[in-house]
Amino acid sequence: MASSRVTLRDIAEEVGVNPSTVSRALNPKTRGMVTGEIARQITEAADRMGYRPNPFAYSLRTNRSxxxxxxxxxxxxxxxxxxxxxxxxxxxxxxxxxxxxxxxxxxxxxxxxxxxxxxxxxxxxxxxxxxxxxxxxxxxxxxxxxxxxxxxxxxxxxxxxxxxDEVTGGETIMSHLAQLGHRRVAYIAGPQELSTGFERHQGYVRGLNANNLEYDAGLVEFCDAFTEEEGRRAASRLLASGRDFTAIVAANDMIAIGIYDELQTKGLVCGKDISVVGYDDMLFSSKFDPPLTTMHSPxxxxxxxxxxxxxxxxxxxxxxxxxxxxxxxxxxxxxxxxxx
Amino acid sequence: MASSRVTLRDIAEEVGVNPSTVSRALNPKTRGMVTGEIARQITEAADRMGYRPNPFAYSLRTNRSxxxxxxxxxxxxxxxxxxxxxxxxxxxxxxxxxxxxxxxxxxxxxxxxxxxxxxxxxxxxxxxxxxxxxxxxxxxxxxxxxxxxxxxxxxxxxxxxxxxDEVTGGETIMSHLAQLGHRRVAYIAGPQELSTGFERHQGYVRGLNANNLEYDAGLVEFCDAFTEEEGRRAASRLLASGRDFTAIVAANDMIAIGIYDELQTKGLVCGKDISVVGYDDMLFSSKFDPPLTTMHSPxxxxxxxxxxxxxxxxxxxxxxxxxxxxxxxxxxxxxxxxxx
DNA sequence: AAAACCTGTGCAAACGATTGCAGAGCATAT
DNA sequence: ATATGCTCTGCAATCGTTTGCACAGGTTTT
CATH class of the missing domain: 3.40.50.2300 (Response regulator)
Known part of the structure; x- marks a missing residue:
């Protein structure tokens, strides 16, 4: 890597001043300390010579990187x-x-x-x-x-x-579902040690309350990670439980994809037999089959x-x-x- | 940002040697220059004291970052x-x-x-x-x-x-299509100032030759960018041209998605009415509707x-x-x- | 007119490493 | 015994900045 050849000292020599003056002239904060004319000469020389400060020297001195x-x-x-x-x-x-x-x-x-x-x-x-x-x-x-x-x-x-705002996000999702007429909606939660997983789940239970639906522990499954694979497994457990529900909300879109997978292998059609909603609105969630309704995170x-x-x-x-x-x-x- | 307090000098004082010796002892390349026992003491002191070299100083001196x-x-x-x-x-x-x-x-x-x-x-x-x-x-x-x-x-x-290997990639795609029985396959090319766009297109024409299909300029459209939107527009032009073809190959998956969009608005079903193949096998290309056959780039x-x-x-x-x-x-x- | 104060500049010391050079100490060759 | 060489360590310069301090010269205050 070619080094930026010209240094403060070079400019100083060129203009005939001390390097410290050059430093001050070039730094906006200290520019006021140096006579206008000299400052002009310095800046002129600086960009004529193509001066580029050396970040290492700067950082060494100031501890800012x-x-x-x-x-x-x-x-x-x-x-x-x-x-x-x-x-x-x-x-x-x-x-x-x-x-x-x-x-x-x-x-x-x-x-x-x-x-x-x-x-x-x-x-x-x-x-x-x-x-x-x-x-x-x-x-x-x-x-x-x-x-x-x-x-x-x-x-x-x-x-x-x-x-x-994860919890009101989760809540809103539930209201949407309730409005469509869903009474029994399952939840596939993300890892509870992550605020995302935790709060979205919280939003789910609040949404349940807000819509006069009751919480049924049998309808919620937890994932160890926000991944497709975990989502698929959780969905599989849910389906295998024999419980009755008409919608599944996923803690995020990845998990939702996993749910899609599982529904498909079970021959269920998503959006008709069962509704699913994701969270995040990540890239391409509008391209899935079917396009995923989801909470958009900015x-x-x-x-x-x-x-x-x-x-x-x-x-x-x-x-x-x-x-x-x-x-x-x-x-x-x-x-x-x-x-x- | 708290600075890494301990320096070479500190260690030097602790051990009772010159900083340069510490430097040498700690650098694998120069370690041989210093007596085993002293080196041991130095490294011991170094990690007892939690020494972390200052990258700025190092970089300033060596010009390596x-x-x-x-x-x-x-x-x-x-x-x-x-x-x-x-x-x-x-x-x-x-x-x-x-x-x-x-x-x-x-x-x-x-x-x-x-x-x-x-x-x-x-x-x-x-x-x-x-x-x-x-x-x-x-x-x-x-x-x-x-x-x-x-x-x-x-x-x-x-x-x-x-x-x-873009060109043989493109070629392979054509062979696949030819094998399925396609004789008239259109191409939606990427920007020709990018090697990717250029070579994949080249692959297309080679693939044509290799399979005894003839090149028809009316069947290829160029995109200004590898984007969904550009893909959609190109597909639209292609469809509007009234030409006859049974497959479209896209210069990459993004463009392929654009083609999907256009086919859908025209009521054509992809994979039946018309085949499309992408390139890259980017994330989720297996999740589209229909799942996209594509060339996987590692x-x-x-x-x-x-x-x-x-x-x-x-x-x-x-x-x-x-x-x-x-x-x-x-x-x-x-x-x-x-x-x- | 002396005292006090600015203002602008230079000097030199950092920051924390690396490294060429010199020399001390000791072993080997003559 | 002297000369030669080798190995290890220390000294000091250097990388390119920033910045506290001193100071010269000029202005203002008393």
Whole structure:
């Protein structure tokens, strides 16, 4: 990699001043300290010579890296990719670079990557892998690392986070179903150690109440992960239980896909024999067979907002933690209908 | 961000030697220079005290950052996400960090990000945004920046790249169709300034020849981008042309989806009235309606291999450029059948 | 006119590593 | 016994910035 040859000293010599003057002239914050004319000469020389500050020197001196680390469980999961994109969009505009790490949901890998990020002195972290109780997050907090959680939160509310309003989302779904006439609706929950899984399930029970439906433990199955395979297995258990129900709501779209799979192998047609609704409205959920009715989570915005909050906190370490809840939106498609 | 407090000097004082000795003891390459016992004491003290080298200092001195930049048109496009994941997997294992940049296919943004990466002295670049003639790539080449192209290449073969074998892929698709009995198959091509678009189209015409079908310019439409929308428009033009054909092959899965859309609005049923085949086998292409028969590109492997080649080149700058072609695999699903 | 204060600049010390060079100590060759 | 060589360690410079401090010169205050 060719190095950016020209340094502060070069410019200083060119203009005939001390490097420190050049430094001050080039830094907006200190520019006022130097005489207008000299500053002009310096900036002129700087871009004539193609000066590019050396980030290592800068960072060594200031301990700022203009870099943030992003942790996701799976880069290729359409429920996470948009978050990164959102983050990248706002961070790029502010001159930051984003480093990503894929953790595949393994705690050890999360820790390793957080450590790596810290060693590299990232200015902050956005974490989309947090569990409700997460020692790693606690650590970061006590270490004072600026961080914001995306799409998930911990039980500790002293940490910035941006999520969608999962419980009212879940509630809304139930109302939709109730309105269609469903009385017995099953639920396939996500992992309860994730706020997403936990709160969406909570939304389900609230929705039950709100619509005068009663909770039946036999109608809810839990998944160990937000995956198609887990969804399929849970659906299989549900079907095998012999219980009666006319709709299944899934804790997210991946699980919903798993349900599709199982229904299909059982010869049930989704949207007619049985309704199913997902959550997230991830890419292509409108292309499935049938198109999935689902709760749209504004993933891109969540990422962007997380980045903004992080930036705020980085620029001013005194900024108190802030938690924002985006409001999701129900997208009606073909996988729900009146009960058979 | 709390700084990693302990430095070489601290360890030096603790053990009672000069910082340079500590440096040597801790660096595997120079470890041999220091007496075994002392080295032992040093490493012992180092991890007792929790020493973490300061990357800025290291990089400032050595000009190495253990960082690579990755350029993709769209992080959220399922045809690119796996590439990043593949890259991350191998790079993480080698202690590198990956910085991503989303360029949305805008050249100016590509340039800006490459510049940013260079300023930050990344050790290398993997670029998935290259056009067949790409001044940006030329520049990088003459600057000597280690880089490897992923999933695309330029006409200049002196640049490392890893792609799937697009032309034989395209050819294979045609043979499949011919075997089913299709004689008139249309093609919806991708942008010809991208090697992917160009070579896949080339595969189409070779496949025509190989199966004794003749080329009919009226049966091919070109897209300006690998998008659903472009695919839909091209399909619309094709259908409107009044030409006769029994199958459409798309330059990639996104375009294929666009074709699905158009067929549906025209009341044609895909896989019966007309066959369509995609390319890439991106996530969920098995979930579409109907499941898409497509050419599987080993995206994850492509990313991983690109990372490996880059690493090679970084460690030894004399390594000559290397281009590898992965072999794709035809995945038969429901969108193709015998001609109506 | 002296005292006090600005304002703009330069000097030099960091930041935390790596590395060429010099030299101390000791073993081997002459 | 001297010369030669080898191995290990320390010294100090360096990478390119930022920034506290000193200070020169000019302005304002008393």
């Amino acid at each position: 203009f870099t943030v680390g992003v942790l996701v469980p799976d880069l290729t999961n359409p429920a996470f990719a948009p978050i990164i994109k959102g983050i990248d969009n706002v961070l790029e505009a502010s001159g930051y670079s984003v480093m990503v790490a894929n953790t595949d949901n393994v705690a050890e890998r999360e820790r390793r990557n957080v450590d790596k990020f810290r060693e590299r002195h990232v200015d902050g972290l956005v974490i989309a892998t947090a569990r409700r109780h997460d020692p790693l997050i606690d650590e970061c907090r006590t270490e004072g690392t600026p961080l914001v959680l995306a799409v998930r939160k911990t039980t500790d509310s002293d940490i910035s986070s941006v999520v969608s 993933l891109l915005d969540i990422g962007a907002e997380a980045a903004r909050i992080l930036l705020e906190r980085i620029e001013d370490p005194e900024t108190p933690p802030r938690s924002v809840k985006m409001t999701p939106e129900l997208i009606l498609r073909k996988s729900t209908g009146k009960p058979a | 253990f960082t690579v930049g990755v350029l993709v048109p769209d992080l959220t496009n399922p045809a690119f996400a796996p590439i990043i994941k593949g890259i991350d997997n191998v790079l993480e294992a080698s202690g590198y960090s990956v910085m991503v940049a989303n360029t949305d296919n805008v050249a100016e943004r590509e340039r800006r990000n490459v510049d940013k990466f260079r300023e930050r002295h990344v050790d290398g670049l993997v670029i998935a945004t290259a056009r067949r003639h790409d001044p940006l790539i030329d520049e990088c080449r003459t600057e000597g920046t280690p880089l490897v192209l992923a999933v695309r290449k330029t006409t200049d073969s002196d640049i490392s790249s890893v792609v799937s 995206l994850l492997d492509i990313g991983a291999e690109a990372a490996r080649i880059l690493l090679e080149r970084i460690e030894d700058p004399e390594t000559p450029p290397r281009s590898v072609k992965m072999t794709p695999e035809l995945i038969l699903r429901k969108s193709t059948g015998k001609p109506a």
